[in-house]
Amino acid sequence: MDGELAPAEAETWESLLSVLLWLPAALEGRLKQHGLSHSEFLILWCLSQHADRVHTMSSLADLSRVTPSHLSRIASRLERQGWLTRESDPADTRCTIASLTAAGSLKYEESAPSYYATLREHLFGRLAEEQVQQLGGITAHIARSLDPRR
Numbered sequence: 001m002d003g004e005l006a007p008a009e010a011e012t013w014e015s016l017l018s019v020l021l022w023l024p025a026a027l028e029g030r031l032k033q034h035g036l037s038h039s040e041f042l043i044l045w046c047l048s049q050h051a052d053r054v055h056t057m058s059s060l061a062d063l064s065r066v067t068p069s070h071l072s073r074i075a076s077r078l079e080r081q082g083w084l085t086r087e088s089d090p091a092d093t094r095c096t097i098a099s100l101t102a103a104g105s106l107k108y109e110e111s112a113p114s115y116y117a118t119l120r121e122h123l124f125g126r127l128a129e130e131q132v133q134q135l136g137g138i139t140a141h142i143a144r145s146l147d148p149r150r
Helices: 007-032 038-049 057-064 068-080 102-122 129-146
Strands: 054-056 084-089 092-100
Touching (some): 007 038, 038 054, 038 068, 038 102, 054 057, 068 084, 092 102
Antiparallel strands (some): 054 092, 084 092
């Protein structure tokens, strides 16, 4: 049956595809109220999760699952807003360091509650705790098969 999906597979794929398309759109819409795109928020999130709020651009690209050129465009927009700075790594001038600014930290803190409220509204609030754990296990298993580093 290589040519098509079994009925249960097709139904599951249709549901998953709807989530993959509509959930990011809902998040994007909520973040636009804060003057951010979803990709910009994810970069602020990645930086805010690091203890010193600093990452090399290459590690930030890996964490955010974007190409280095896409990250560069996002970082330029964030830099223009004063939410991120970039500079050469003094220890290795081949590397560029991205740092979250105080204004970027405030922007993240301002927009994060709306982001998480949207996730709860459309995802986690619709699942029992056991289902959240099951979904986490399923998506982690799928992500491992897609991660080119594994």
